Amino acid sequence: MIDDLDRALRAANRWAVIAMLAAMATIVFANVVLRYTTGVSILWAEEVSRYLMIWLTFIGSGLVLRYGGHVGIETLQETLPPRRAAGIRAVIVVLLLAFFAFMVVVGARYAALTWAQTTPVLQIPVGAVYLAIPVGFALLTAHLLLMARAYVRERRLLADGEFDGEAAKM
Numbered sequence: 001m002i003d004d005l006d007r008a009l010r011a012a013n014r015w016a017v018i019a020m021l022a023a024m025a026t027i028v029f030a031n032v033v034l035r036y037t038t039g040v041s042i043l044w045a046e047e048v049s050r051y052l053m054i055w056l057t058f059i060g061s062g063l064v065l066r067y068g069g070h071v072g073i074e075t076l077q078e079t080l081p082p083r084r085a086a087g088i089r090a091v092i093v094v095l096l097l098a099f100f101a102f103m104v105v106v107g108a109r110y111a112a113l114t115w116a117q118t119t120p121v122l123q124i125p126v127g128a129v130y131l132a133i134p135v136g137f138a139l140l141t142a143h144l145l146l147m148a149r150a151y152v153r154e155r156r157l158l159a160d161g162e163f164d165g166e167a168a169k170m
Contacts (some may be wrong), residue, residue, distance in 0.1 A: 009143070010063065010158075011138065014063065017059055021152045023052060027048055042123045043121055047119060055132045058136025066143050067157055077155070079090065086152055100135075105134075108134040111128075111133065114127045115127030
């Protein structure tokens with residue numbers, strides 16, 4: 001059941017990232033084409049693409065965590081015996097969980113505080129943009145919890161044709 005939940009979370013997260021990136025690219029491309037062919041810009045294109053980029057960053061960070069794509073220093077755990085290296089990874093997981101929980105709370109407060117403000121062009125609540133912080137960190141927490149056991153015990157991350165962590169090191 002947990003494996004099914006894990007697969008569903010990754011699939012939904014990937015499709016959300018793909019949809020946001022596609023929407024952002026389409027809006028920016030259409031705006032550039034219109035600006036250079038007609039001299040008219042889409043007024044809301046820059047604002048929407050900026051907010052999509054913010055959401056894309058926070059929503060996609062959980063997937064990057066799963067594939068080991070965030071910056072990390074692994075020298076210490078590579079030099080230690082396997083049990084001590086697993087201990088260091090366990091401490092890292094606990095520290096990350098604490099930070100993620102802190103950011104969910106702070107992000108939710110920030111979104112609530114800015115909900116009454118509106119964006120200049122779209123007139124949507126600024127809090128809707130900042131809601132990306134707690135949502136993104138909640139997703140990071142879910143991804144970390146689903147991968148923690150394999151990461152701590154075996155230093156295992158996801159790998160597939162989309163992201164090769166070993167190739168990135170070269």
